[in-house]
Structures are given as C-alpha cells and as structure tokens.
Amino acid sequence: MTIQPPSPFATGPASVQVSFDRSELLAILSVYGRMVAAGEWRDYGISCLKDTAVFSIFRRTAEQPLYRVEKTPRLRNRQGQYAVVGMDGRILKRGHDLKTVLRVLERRLIRPVN
Numbered sequence: 001m002t003i004q005p006p007s008p009f010a011t012g013p014a015s016v017q018v019s020f021d022r023s024e025l026l027a028i029l030s031v032y033g034r035m036v037a038a039g040e041w042r043d044y045g046i047s048c049l050k051d052t053a054v055f056s057i058f059r060r061t062a063e064q065p066l067y068r069v070e071k072t073p074r075l076r077n078r079q080g081q082y083a084v085v086g087m088d089g090r091i092l093k094r095g096h097d098l099k100t101v102l103r104v105l106e107r108r109l110i111r112p113v114n
Contacts, residue, residue: 035057052071053070053071067087084101084102
C-alpha cells in the first residue's frame with residue numbers, strides 16, 4: 001500500500017485559512033483610505049494564514065509594517081478576535097468589535113491644526 005501526499009487542492013479542515021470577510025475589509029479600508037488621503041500611509045498587504053488573517057499597513061513598501069490588524073478566531077471567546085499591533089509588537093487594542101478596535105488608528109489622524 002502506498003501513501004499519497006495530500007493534494008494541494010484538498011477541501012478539508014487541513015486546508016482552511018482564516019480571512020477577512022467583506023464587511024471587515026470595508027471597515028479596515030475605510031480607515032486606511034482616510035490615512036492615505038492624509039499622506040500617512042502608502043501601502044498595505046493582506047496575509048491569510050492557517051489560524052490568523054493579517055492586514056499589514058506600511059508607510060513605504062520596503063519597510064516593516066507600521067501596524068497590523070489581526071483576526072484570530074480562536075480568541076473569539078476570550079479577549080476578542082480582533083487586535084491592532086504596533087511596529088514593536090505591542091498590542092495597541094484588542095476586542096470583539098472591529099470598528100471599536102480600529103478607533104485606536106483613527107486617533108492618530110486627529111492632530112491639532114496650526
């Protein structure tokens with residue numbers, strides 16, 4: 001009996017990836033668009049991994065991400081499945097509601113006018 005390696009096209013629990021749905025992406029891209037218009041951010045990247053989906057925000061393409069918006073469904077019943085992580089790896093905000101978590105990024109946009 002020969003053992004065949006799993007097919008890359010298999011549709012089972014082993015091939016499931018976490019991703020953002022449409023409403024989550026709309027909320028993230030709304031904040032992202034305002035920050036691009038303000039000249040703060042210039043690029044983004046999306047990673048859909050086995051246990052986490054990550055939206056990375058860059059000031060320039062060749063740099064490390066300034067912020068990461070992470071969705072980890074296994075934390076849904078604990079601290080919340082959404083988190084905003086800073087460049088240094090600190091969790092800036094975590095919660096169950098994505099729009100509430102994204103407010104930490106909007107505060108960076110509000111500055112006093114000279």
